[in-house]
Amino acid sequence: QKEVEQNSGPLSVPEGAIASLNCTYSDRGSQSFFWYRQYSGKSPELIMFIYSNGDKEDGRFTAQLNKASQYVSLLIRDSQPSDSATYLCAVNTGNQFYFGTGTSLTVIP
Amino acid sequence: DVKVTQSSRYLVKRTGEKVFLECVQDMDHENMFWYRQDPGLGLRLIYFSYDVKMKEKGDIPEGYSVSREKKERFSLILESASTNQTSMYLCASSLPPDRGRLKAEQYFGPGTRLTVT
Numbered sequence: 001q002k003e004v005e006q007n008s009g010p011l012s013v014p015e016g017a018i019a020s021l022n023c024t025y026s027d028r029g030s031q032s033f034f035w036y037r038q039y040s041g042k043s044p045e046l047i048m049f050i051y052s053n054g055d056k057e058d059g060r061f062t063a064q065l066n067k068a069s070q071y072v073s074l075l076i077r078d079s080q081p082s083d084s085a086t087y088l089c090a091v092n093t094g095n096q097f098y099f100g101t102g103t104s105l106t107v108i109p
Numbered sequence: 110d111v112k113v114t115q116s117s118r119y120l121v122k123r124t125g126e127k128v129f130l131e132c133v134q135d136m137d138h139e140n141m142f143w144y145r146q147d148p149g150l151g152l153r154l155i156y157f158s159y160d161v162k163m164k165e166k167g168d169i170p171e172g173y174s175v176s177r178e179k180k181e182r183f184s185l186i187l188e189s190a191s192t193n194q195t196s197m198y199l200c201a202s203s204l205p206p207d208r209g210r211l212k213a214e215q216y217f218g219p220g221t222r223l224t225v226t
Contacts, residue, residue: 042220095157099151101151102151
């Protein structure tokens with residue numbers, strides 16, 4: 001079983017809609033959870049991190065963490081074409097980071 | 110502003126050559142990482158280092174070695190490049206997790222796209 005699993009997509013949403021990205025992880029000892037955005041040909045860019053159960057909001061982005069169910073999600077409100085990218089979920093356990101393979105998001109104008 | 114830099118954005122090498130990829134961070138981070146990223150396989154950890162002169166193997170260390178002589182610099186070495194090492198190489202750094210702070214964000218450099226012919 002992989003440490004971190006994501007639906008690879010592709011996920012398509014119309015401009016202005018809410019995009020919902022999901023991730024599950026296997027290690028209950030995981031401490032920190034991250035979402036990265038990666039444009040084609042570029043390196044991952046950290047956009048959200050969350051450490052506690054519940055929701056964390058930053059602008060149009062909301063990260064949600066449920067440790068009991070071992071999932072973390074990212075909501076993007078008012079999606080824009082510039083949000084079209086691959087979104088990587090990452091989980092920190094000790095000194096290591098484990099990444100999902102990413103979900104490709106396309107926002108249709 | 111966080112900054113991780115890598116020595117080259119694009120690199121073309123021949124099979125059998127020894128290849129050095131350099132990574133420098135200016136955030137005084139203890140932990141540094143080397144990943145490779147291939148389509149459909151995601152990010153795979155090659156090596157990481159949690160202190161100067163310390164290193165740990167990741168998931169795919171075969172054919173690679175690393176060097177960390179200074180805190181800010183972490184080098185990846187391909188001892189004898191092969192075509193299956195053609196990939197995007199990403200360096201990252203982070204602070205170690207801390208119970209009180211829990212801040213362990215990891216930041217990436219721009220990447221080096223290596224082609225081995």
